[in-house]
Amino acid sequence: MKAAVYYENGSPDVLKYEEVPDPVCHPKGVIIRVSAVSIEGGDTLNRWRGPLVRHPHIVGYQAAGQIVEVGAEVTHLKVGQWVATVDGFGSHAELRPVPARNCWPIPDGFDPRLASVIPVAFGTAHDCLFEFGRLKAGETVLVQAGASGVGLAAIQLAKRAGATVLATASSDERLARLKAYGLDHGINYRTHSVPESVMKLTDNKGVNLVVDSVGGPTLQGSILSLGYRGRVSMVGQAGREPMTVDVGSLMGGNRSLSGVFLGAEIMTDRAHDMIQTLIDDAARGAFQVVIDREFPLSEAAAAHAYIESRAAVGRVLLIP
Ligand SMILES: NC(=O)c1ccc[n+]([C@@H]2O[C@H](COP(=O)([O-])OP(=O)(O)OC[C@H]3O[C@@H](n4cnc5c(N)ncnc54)[C@H](OP(=O)(O)O)[C@@H]3O)[C@@H](O)[C@H]2O)c1
Known part of the structure; x- marks a missing residue:
């Protein structure tokens, strides 16, 4: 072959x-x-x-x-x-x-x-949002690298679950393309500070959940964007930079940082069934x-x- x-x-x-x-x-x-x-x-x-x-x-x-x-x-x-x-x-x-x-x-x-x-991108986004991120309807989520495979899946699944969706990308043009998939507010991280933009967009409350597949310095911005009891699902290192973060702001706000690795659970009945449901949902047009x-x-x-x-x-x- x-x-x-x-x-x-x-x-x-x-x-x-x-x-x-x-x-x-x-x-x-x-x-x-x-x-x-x-x-x-x-x-x-x-x-x-x-x-x-x-x-x-x-x-x-x-x-x-x-x-x-x-x-x-x-x-x-x-x-x-x-x-x-x-x-x-x-x-x-x-x-x-x-x-x-x-x-x-x-x-x-x-x-x-x-x-x-579907299996990796949507399965990972689903675990970041729900299994480990405990996202509920009415909450606000920030998706770092919203134009990525995992990001676009997370935007759509979060919107479908009744969340307000913020996302970052490296250009206004990339952010504009995300609107069609449920993005409420885009943040161009090359021209704006992500935590400051998040605080402006949320009346200084911060977000309930961040899905972060970029890591490195981006992860610090994710932690600083959290509200009270906020959670970060840390799922990747697309930025290819060292993961050195200050976690000092987590404790006072009852905040948490969780690692997410779909591969560790992909053989379980839970993950297998979750992925099959996503494939079946996509086949009937529940998301794009x-x-x-x-x-x-x-x-x-x-x-x-x-x-x-x-x-x-x-x-x-x-x-x-
Ligand atoms: N833990 C798990 O179970 C799991 C599962 C799936 C994926 N992942 C990980 O999640 C990450 C993203 O995967 P993906 O499939 O969504 O990636 P992808 O579709 O290739 O997209 C990566 C995005 O990251 C952004 N980015 C920021 N800094 C970057 C840099 N220095 N180089 C390249 N891109 C950069 C880019 O968007 P902007 O230009 O808009 O910033 C890019 O579109 C990877 O690290 C992957 O290994 C982990």
């Missing part, structure tokens, strides 16, 4: 399009013929400095496609079925071996390209899956470079 592989960590141009051996099906797994790869923020971070599990390594968490082989011990999936899949690596390829547990059937008629985007651009798999290096240019709003796909 063909795959986008790399032999060393680095910038997008470490990705090469090469012939590699076809995968072997594990007894508890399946193999899918990939129809769409959803490139995750974590895929670009792994390419930059993550472990190379194979040599050459095939990066990538998410892909959707059609099952072409089923392991001997798998009884609930069958050849020909369309599924969205997640695993620690291996999405950037024509064929993907994946544990059967990490497959979610795609409802008839729902575009696999859209389904490919935003695809910014598609590239052929052979142009994976250009696709990663495009993501790192920060022009994308929503997801960039690779099509084998």
Whole structure:
């Protein structure tokens, strides 16, 4: 099969399009013929400095496609079925071996390209908002990096739950595009202080919850934007800067900072069912899956470079 592989960590141009051996099906797994790869923020971070599990390594968490082989011990999936899949690596390829547990059937008629985007971005946003963020209707949430994959999912899920939604982005143009998905107030963090803008927008109350997938100095702004009993769901490090924060303001306001890692619970019944519900909700139009651009798999290096240019709003796909 063909795959986008790399032999060393680095910038997008470490990705090469090469012939590699076809995968072997594990007894508890399946193999899918990939129809769409959803490139995750974590895929670009792994390419930059993550472990190379194979040599050459095939990066990538998410892909959707059609099952072409089923392991001997798998009884609930069958050849020909369309599924969205997640695993620690291996999405950037024509064929993907994946544990059967990490497959979610795609409802008839729902575009696999859209389904490919849902498990990680929407599942993570859901956990940040509800499982760990305890968001309730009527509360106010701040989504850092609102134009990201996790951010756009969080904006829509928070709005659907009856929250007021604030979000940050690096330009007014990016913020304007978020209005269509439920954004109430945008903050351009290049021209405005985030905590000061939040306090102005909330009558100095601060927000109830922040979803922060950027980390570094951004995380400090998230903590300083909290109101009484406010919570931060800290979920990523897209900014690639050290996490040095002063947590001094948490205690006096009964505030909290929680780490969120979907991968630690993705095999549980709770997370599996939550993701299937999100896929089913998307299939009936409960929210929108935003695809910014598609590239052929052979142009994976250009696709990663495009993501790192920060022009994308929503997801960039690779099509084998
Ligand atoms: N813990 C978990 O379970 C989990 C799950 C999913 C994702 N994540 C993590 O969450 C983060 C975001 O993932 P994603 O898929 O939403 O990412 P994405 O779609 O690639 O978007 C990342 C966004 O971060 C903003 N950003 C701020 N500083 C940046 C920088 N120095 N370089 C690049 N982008 C920067 C950019 O928006 P602006 O230009 O508008 O600022 C960009 O659009 C990643 O660190 C990922 O690993 C964690």
